[in-house]
Amino acid sequence: MTMEFISDDQRDALQEVANIGMGQAGASIARVLGEFVELSVPRISTVDAAGIPAALAALAGDGVASAVRQAFIGELRGEAIAIFSEHSAHDLAELLAYGDALDAPAGCELLLDIGNVLVGACLGGIAGLLRTEIGFSAPSLLADQVATSDLIQAETIAARCALLVEVRFGLEKRVFRCHLVMLMPEDALAALRRALDRFIEEF
Amino acid sequence: MTSLSHPGESCALLGSLVERIDVGIFAVDRTGTVALWNRFMAVHSGKSSSEMLGQNLFAMFPELPRPWLEKKLESVFVLGNNAFTLWELRPYLFRFPHNRPITGGLDTMRQNVTFLPLRTPGGEVSLVCGTVFDYTETALAQHSLHDAIAALNKEKDAQAQLIVKLEAAQNQLLQSEKMASIGQLAAGVAHEINNPIGFVNSNLQTLKKYCEQMLQLISTYEPTEAQITDSGLLSRISNLKQALDIEFLQEDLPALIKESEEGLVRIKKIVEDLKDFSHVNESEWQYADINAGLDSTLNVVWNEVKYKATVDKHYGELPAIECLAAQLNQVFMNLIVNAVQALDESKGMGTITLSTGHQDEWVWVEVRDNGRGMSDETRRRVFEPFFTTKPVGKGTGLGMSVSYNIVQKHHGRIELTTAPDEGSCFRVWVPVKQAQAAAP
Numbered sequence: 001m002t003m004e005f006i007s008d009d010q011r012d013a014l015q016e017v018a019n020i021g022m023g024q025a026g027a028s029i030a031r032v033l034g035e036f037v038e039l040s041v042p043r044i045s046t047v048d049a050a051g052i053p054a055a056l057a058a059l060a061g062d063g064v065a066s067a068v069r070q071a072f073i074g075e076l077r078g079e080a081i082a083i084f085s086e087h088s089a090h091d092l093a094e095l096l097a098y099g100d101a102l103d104a105p106a107g108c109e110l111l112l113d114i115g116n117v118l119v120g121a122c123l124g125g126i127a128g129l130l131r132t133e134i135g136f137s138a139p140s141l142l143a144d145q146v147a148t149s150d151l152i153q154a155e156t157i158a159a160r161c162a163l164l165v166e167v168r169f170g171l172e173k174r175v176f177r178c179h180l181v182m183l184m185p186e187d188a189l190a191a192l193r194r195a196l197d198r199f200i201e202e203f
Numbered sequence: 204m205t206s207l208s209h210p211g212e213s214c215a216l217l218g219s220l221v222e223r224i225d226v227g228i229f230a231v232d233r234t235g236t237v238a239l240w241n242r243f244m245a246v247h248s249g250k251s252s253s254e255m256l257g258q259n260l261f262a263m264f265p266e267l268p269r270p271w272l273e274k275k276l277e278s279v280f281v282l283g284n285n286a287f288t289l290w291e292l293r294p295y296l297f298r299f300p301h302n303r304p305i306t307g308g309l310d311t312m313r314q315n316v317t318f319l320p321l322r323t324p325g326g327e328v329s330l331v332c333g334t335v336f337d338y339t340e341t342a343l344a345q346h347s348l349h350d351a352i353a354a355l356n357k358e359k360d361a362q363a364q365l366i367v368k369l370e371a372a373q374n375q376l377l378q379s380e381k382m383a384s385i386g387q388l389a390a391g392v393a394h395e396i397n398n399p400i401g402f403v404n405s406n407l408q409t410l411k412k413y414c415e416q417m418l419q420l421i422s423t424y425e426p427t428e429a430q431i432t433d434s435g436l437l438s439r440i441s442n443l444k445q446a447l448d449i450e451f452l453q454e455d456l457p458a459l460i461k462e463s464e465e466g467l468v469r470i471k472k473i474v475e476d477l478k479d480f481s482h483v484n485e486s487e488w489q490y491a492d493i494n495a496g497l498d499s500t501l502n503v504v505w506n507e508v509k510y511k512a513t514v515d516k517h518y519g520e521l522p523a524i525e526c527l528a529a530q531l532n533q534v535f536m537n538l539i540v541n542a543v544q545a546l547d548e549s550k551g552m553g554t555i556t557l558s559t560g561h562q563d564e565w566v567w568v569e570v571r572d573n574g575r576g577m578s579d580e581t582r583r584r585v586f587e588p589f590f591t592t593k594p595v596g597k598g599t600g601l602g603m604s605v606s607y608n609i610v611q612k613h614h615g616r617i618e619l620t621t622a623p624d625e626g627s628c629f630r631v632w633v634p635v636k637q638a639q640a641a642a643p
């Protein structure tokens with residue numbers, strides 16, 4: 001896929017920032033959860049709006065999944081989506097000190113909590129490296145146990161196209177699997193390019 | 204806005220803002236020791252800031268979900284990012300009494316809480332600040348919205364049910380209108396046929412008499428033949444007799460007339476049956492003889508039956524029952540026609556058994572066939588409007604649903620036993636008197 005939004009240099013810088021950021025994030029998440037976190041190498045791509053649902057479905061694989069969305073605001077802005085396959089998030093209830101009996105609201109709150117931790121750690125890490133402040137909206141549930149192809153409806157997407165940064169999470173010895181996707185609309189990319197240029201100059 | 208000239212002044216202003224803002228603000232350090240407790244928190248919890256400062260939050264509020272909240276605070280300390288609780292999922296963090304002690308609503312204040320990291324100049328997160336927003340009004344509004352939606356949905360369901368009923372009623376109306384016009388047509392035809400039958404019958408009677416007289420005359424003449432001497436005439440007579448086969452003619456003529464008379468009797472009977480069946484002018488409840496109704500109905504559909512089945516009748520003795528006779532006849536007709544249509548023609552003539560009987564205050568009519576019977580699905584759905592297994596144009600699927608409604612109107616019931624390839628048996632039960640059956 002061609003990267004018409006950012007130059008090759010910028011792309012390399014973004015990849016590097018993402019790599020370092022995820023490494024840091026992995027360490028702090030491990031401190032919160034008290035278990036070792038496996039993180040994939042971040043993958044960066046661009047998609048047009050119509051392609052977003054399919055891209056998310058491709059990440060999450062077959063079956064059903066739930067998703068949490070959270071906006072990030074600041075110089076960099078966009079939305080992060082955490083996708084949890086099946087009920088795998090329930091596996092983390094004990095790590096976040098949820099009781100044994102997870103009723104529907106508690107299960108939902110757990111998803112939001114995990115999403116908040118992952119999104120905050122990863123995007124916070126990237127923003128820190130790019131020396132820019134970002135804030136986060138409260139997380140909200142995007143989809144609850146739906147077919148992966150229905151996680152998000154193409155008609156509801158306002159952006160024309162988006163930059164997609166994708167990371168895969170897992171915990172050793174646990175079924176928990178999660179994909180984190182950072183989506184930035186085209187018109188927010190100027191700020192990202194500026195921040196990446198700053199980063200390139202400094203190194 | 205006032206510009207702040209002095210750092211101390213701005214600090215004091217900020218302090219008073221935190222104190223007075225209509226949002227709960229508190230802060231704890233990593234050990235859970237309270238470092239900030241604004242007036243909102245004090246007013247709603249009943250614990251003043253002087254009581255709270257320096258104390259452990261969990262010791263002062265034992266009802267807090269401690270392990271979970273500690274984990275949450277920890278994540279803010281470690282990650283340096285906000286964390287949240289939402290009232291929709293977790294109605295409240297602190298059990299604060301609601302803000303409508305008089306007008307009522309919810310027992311506890313609904314809260315959204317945001318946990319913010321507060322950093323020291325060095326960048327470490329030293330305190331986590333909780334901001335508690337009162338969402339009780341929103342929650343109340345949402346509850347009443349939920350209630351309204353639930354009420355609307357209930358209404359919608361009720362309407363959907365009404366629509367179903369309306370459809371059933373309309374189907375019935377359609378069918379009964381059809382039946383009424385068939386009835387009227389039948390009555391009209393019966394009436395029209397009555398006139399010619401009348402004069403054909405009286406002419407036939409006269410004709411019969413004339414024939415008898417002619418034959419009498421001939422038989423009187425016959426013995427005189429012997430006295431005829433003209434041989435030409437004699438041979439003409441005997442040739443003619445031979446050509447006409449006069450002996451047969453003399454025998455056959457009365458037989459033909461008798462047959463015609465019988466035919467006329469049958470026509471009259473059919474006309475009577477048509478009138479009976481349609482009961483055109485009687486849409487009122489009346490006492491009627493069910494056996495007679497069954498017979499007249501059978502006559503009306505006889506053409507459909509006679510080449511396909513023999514009919515066995517086992518009628519019991521029945522009291523006259525209070526009914527809408529034309530409508531009950533319609534039920535019998537639907538049952539008989541269905542029975543005939545269910546027969547397997549490849550097995551030759553079928554048998555349709557019509558039985559009636561009487562038990563206590565109830566009368567029953569049974570139509571049994573030895574046809575193809577029904578599958579489980581068909582048995583479950585026979586009474587459903589528009590359910591038919593017959594080819595397009597042959598069945599509308601209304602017969603049994605209309606019959607069901609008619610029997611229902613008589614406070615009766617229909618029993619059905621059926622087995623594939625063995626046949627089906629419908630038994631209609633109706634009470635002798637309506638008032639009794641209608642009473643609970």
Ligand SMILES: Nc1ncnc2c1ncn2[C@@H]1O[C@H](COP(=O)(O)OP(=O)(O)OP(=O)(O)O)[C@@H](O)[C@H]1O
Pocket residue numbers: 537541542545572574575576577581585586590591592593597598599600601602603604626627628
């Ligand atoms: N005696 C029977 N034996 C087997 N099947 C029957 C019998 N009576 C009714 N059925 C089944 O029930 C269905 C519904 O009967 P119903 O009289 O309501 O409609 P129909 O005969 O198909 O059409 P319509 O009576 O409106 O011309 C029939 O299509 C047939 O499959």
Ligand SMILES: [Mg+2]
Pocket residue numbers: 537540541598602603
């Ligand atoms: Mg029928």
